[in-house]
Amino acid sequence: SQELEQSPQSLIVQEGKNLTINCTSSKTLYGLYWYKQKYGEGLIFLMMLQKGGEEKSHEKITAKLDEKKQQSSLHITASQPSHAGIYLCGAPTLGSSNTGKLIFGQGTTLQVKP
Amino acid sequence: SAVISQKPSRDICQRGTSLTIQCQVDSQVTMMFWYRQQPGQSLTLIATANQGSEATYESGFVIDKFPISRPNLTFSTLTVSNMSPEDSSIYLCSVGKGRERYTFGSGTRLTVV
Numbered sequence: 001s002q003e004l005e006q007s008p009q010s011l012i013v014q015e016g017k018n019l020t021i022n023c024t025s026s027k028t029l030y031g032l033y034w035y036k037q038k039y040g041e042g043l044i045f046l047m048m049l050q051k052g053g054e055e056k057s058h059e060k061i062t063a064k065l066d067e068k069k070q071q072s073s074l075h076i077t078a079s080q081p082s083h084a085g086i087y088l089c090g091a092p093t094l095g096s097s098n099t100g101k102l103i104f105g106q107g108t109t110l111q112v113k114p
Numbered sequence: 115s116a117v118i119s120q121k122p123s124r125d126i127c128q129r130g131t132s133l134t135i136q137c138q139v140d141s142q143v144t145m146m147f148w149y150r151q152q153p154g155q156s157l158t159l160i161a162t163a164n165q166g167s168e169a170t171y172e173s174g175f176v177i178d179k180f181p182i183s184r185p186n187l188t189f190s191t192l193t194v195s196n197m198s199p200e201d202s203s204i205y206l207c208s209v210g211k212g213r214e215r216y217t218f219g220s221g222t223r224l225t226v227v
Binding site for chain 1 (some may be wrong): 115
C-alpha cells in the first residue's frame with residue numbers, strides 16, 4: 001500500500017525565517033494536496049499539485065511536486081505566527097484519482113516564535 | 115469547491131453511549147468520506163458514503179461501530195456507537211469532485227469519558 005512520509009515531524013522557527021516541509025511517497029503520486037490544520041480543528045486547503053515539476057504559490061507559501069512525482073515540498077518564506085499549525089500532505093491512492101480517497105502523511109507541527 | 119457544515123464541533127460523551135455527527139454540503143456530491151484523526155496521529159479513512167447504497171468501510175472499521183447514513187446528495191451522518199475512551203478523536207467528513215480540491219468539514223472533536 002502507498003505511504004506518505006513527512007519530514008520533519010515538528011519544527012520550531014523564529015518569526016521571519018524560511019522553512020521547508022517535505023512529503024515523500026512510496027509510490028508515484030497522482031496528485032498531491034497540502035492542508036493546514038489548527039489544533040483540534042478541520043483541514044484548510046492550501047494547494048493542489050498534479051503535474052511533475054508543477055509549482056504553485058499562495059501568499060508566502062510555495063509548494064512543488066518533483067519531476068518524478070514521488071516527492072513534494074512546501075516552503076514558507078518569512079514565517080509569521082499565523083503560519084503555526086499542523087501541515088498535512090495528502091494524496092489519492094492508486095486507482096482513486098477521481099474518487100476522493102486520500103491517504104495522508106503523519107503531519108508536521110510548526111511553531112513560529114515571535 | 116464545496117462548503118461543508120459539520121456539527122457538533124465538539125462533544126464529551128459517556129462511555130457506552132452513541133454520538134451522531136452530521137455533515138451538510140452546499141452542493142450535490144456523489145461521494146462523501148469520513149475520516150478519523152486520533153490524538154497526535156494523521157487522518158485515517160473510515161468509510162466512503164455513496165447516496166443510495168451502503169457505505170464502503172476501510173479495513174479495521176465496521177458498520178456496527180460506525181453506521182453511516184447518506185439519505186441524499188448533500189447530507190451524511192456518521193454515528194460512533196457504544197463509545198469507549200479509545201474512540202476519542204477528531205472526526206472529519208470530506209467531499210471531492212473529480213480533480214477538484216477535496217474539501218473538509220471543520221471536524222468534530224470527541225472526548226469519551
